[in-house]
Amino acid sequence: MRIKVDPDLCEGHNRCFALAPDLFEVDDYGLSQALNEGVVPPGLEEKARLAIDNCPEFAISVVEED
Amino acid sequence: MTDSPARCPVRDWASDYDIFDPDYVRDPAPVWKELRERCPIAHTERWGGSWLPTRYEHLQKMVKMVPALSSASPLVVPPSPEMIEILEAETEKHGETSRTPPITSDPPRHRPYRRIIMPLFSPHAVEKHIPYTRDLCNGLIDGFIGEGRADAAADYAEQITPRVIAHILGIDPARADEFVTWVRGVLEFGLTEPEQMVEYRTRIRTFFQEMVTERRETPRGDAISMLIASEAEGEKLTDYRILGMCSLLLIAGIDTTWSAISSSLLHFATHPADQARLRAEPELLPTAVEELLRFYSPVTMGRIVTEPVELDGAEMQEGDRVLLNFPGANRDPEAFERADEVVLDRRRNRHMAFGLGIHRCAGSNLARMEMQVALRTWFDRIGEFELADPDAVTWAGGQVRGPRTVPVRFAAA
Numbered sequence: 483m484r485i486k487v488d489p490d491l492c493e494g495h496n497r498c499f500a501l502a503p504d505l506f507e508v509d510d511y512g513l514s515q516a517l518n519e520g521v522v523p524p525g526l527e528e529k530a531r532l533a534i535d536n537c538p539e540f541a542i543s544v545v546e547e548d
Numbered sequence: 549m550t551d552s553p554a555r556c557p558v559r560d561w562a563s564d565y566d567i568f569d570p571d572y573v574r575d576p577a578p579v580w581k582e583l584r585e586r587c588p589i590a591h592t593e594r595w596g597g598s599w600l601p602t603r604y605e606h607l608q609k610m611v612k613m614v615p616a617l618s619s620a621s622p623l624v625v626p627p628s629p630e631m632i633e634i635l636e637a638e639t640e641k642h643g644e645t646s647r648t649p650p651i652t653s654d655p656p657r658h659r660p661y662r663r664i665i666m667p668l669f670s671p672h673a674v675e676k677h678i679p680y681t682r683d684l685c686n687g688l689i690d691g692f693i694g695e696g697r698a699d700a701a702a703d704y705a706e707q708i709t710p711r712v713i714a715h716i717l718g719i720d721p722a723r724a725d726e727f728v729t730w731v732r733g734v735l736e737f738g739l740t741e742p743e744q745m746v747e748y749r750t751r752i753r754t755f756f757q758e759m760v761t762e763r764r765e766t767p768r769g770d771a772i773s774m775l776i777a778s779e780a781e782g783e784k785l786t787d788y789r790i791l792g793m794c795s796l797l798l799i800a801g802i803d804t805t806w807s808a809i810s811s812s813l814l815h816f817a818t819h820p821a822d823q824a825r826l827r828a829e830p831e832l833l834p835t836a837v838e839e840l841l842r843f844y845s846p847v848t849m850g851r852i853v854t855e856p857v858e859l860d861g862a863e864m865q866e867g868d869r870v871l872l873n874f875p876g877a878n879r880d881p882e883a884f885e886r887a888d889e890v891v892l893d894r895r896r897n898r899h900m901a902f903g904l905g906i907h908r909c910a911g912s913n914l915a916r917m918e919m920q921v922a923l924r925t926w927f928d929r930i931g932e933f934e935l936a937d938p939d940a941v942t943w944a945g946g947q948v949r950g951p952r953t954v955p956v957r958f959a960a961a
Contacts, residue, residue, distance in 0.1 A: 493908040496671050500834060510667040532918070535896040536838070538904055
């Protein structure tokens with residue numbers, strides 16, 4: 483599973499970082515980035531889905547693999 | 549205000565709503581439900597006139613209408629004639645129209661000011677204030693735990709938030725009672741009683757002018773000194789601008805989070821099953837806090853229409869005021885299953901209690917931290933508690949909605 487944060491949509495709510503600190507990092511301005519180039523380590527998929535489902539800006543999504 | 553239009557009963561909530569109607573302030577959800585189905589963007593002539601959206605999807609669209617919906621005047625009522633006179637004089641003197649940036653700013657001026665304050669409230673910055681907040685909560689509980697009763701709003705929630713923001717700004721937390729009086733004067737009573745707004749706005753600015761002058765001479769490691777050292781748009785900030793930003797940080801940090809903590813404690817005092825559940829499953833706290841924020845969202849923000857906007861049949865004209873009804877959107881059944889129930893472990897919760905878009909509440913991490921620490925400490929120290937007198941509960945509403953008196957009783961310890 484791979485996820486990404488759309489930097490144009492992220493407004494720094496930090497919900498993802500609060501729910502899944504192993505998957506995201508936030509800068510001083512609150513803006514979020516997916517760690518590990520978005521690759522979700524096995525076992526953390528549910529955390530990733532939780533982050534996606536709680537982003538008020540709909541900024542996080544799963545990257546569809548070909 | 550003897551001729552206040554609030555004294556006439558509302559004829560039709562779709563065309564004549566009253567944000568200060570006591571029943572609406574106590575429980576606005578039934579009105580929002582009716583409006584969402586019948587007239588989702590309501591209008592009123594009361595309190596200077598405004599539009600009130602009630603659907604989640606409409607709020608999502610409106611926050612992106614920048615600057616067609618401008619932040620130039622984010623209060624839910626227009627400034628009074630006295631206030632306009634003061635503001636016009638200030639504009640003449642300082643050449644400024646955005647008085648408390650970034651909350652009163654539109655792009656492109658908004659961003660540089662927002663970037664100055666954001667690092668104060670990042671998750672990592674906020675974490676450093678947990679020990680102070682926890683000690684403060686424990687100290688307050690020490691004061692009433694022996695009595696077996698307390699006002700969860702006035703003795704607890706209201707005491708926490710002014711001290712935490714004072715601690716961050718570098719001003720004296722012992723003056724918390726004054727800060728509360730000032731902020732209520734501006735944001736609670738001041739909205740319907742213009743003379744209070746003028747009086748307390750002046751007091752806040754006079755106070756911060758003194759703080760800024762002191763720090764210009766002797767800088768300290770606090771937020772005010774940081775503002776003095778900051779630059780935006782290639783220039784150091786003027787005192788006028790710093791006063792605006794300090795006022796904003798003080799005002800925005802007090803009755804908002806205090807309302808959220810009070811609402812949460814009122815909820816647990818009146819919903820014993822939820823109280824027992826959070827006690828049994830303390831790991832639910834972060835999710836529960838988000839749910840309480842959704843259900844009891846305190847804050848509504850105003851916008852001014854700068855070019856005609858049409859949305860779902862509502863034709864908003866230049867100069868109209870729009871109330872960004874985040875609390876109403878958070879109860880929309882189209883966006884939330886069981887929207888009118890508090891579900892402590894709600895899994896999917898894209899609530900907009902802190903707003904959305906570029907003006908998302910800058911202090912949201914701080915507010916969350918304060919709620920979590922306040923509730924955690926309360927639950928750790930106080931056993932089973934209940935509302936002592938339901939009739940004694942009082943509410944404030946308008947810009948910030950929340951209970952102001954929440955008498956509870958518990959086993960004295």
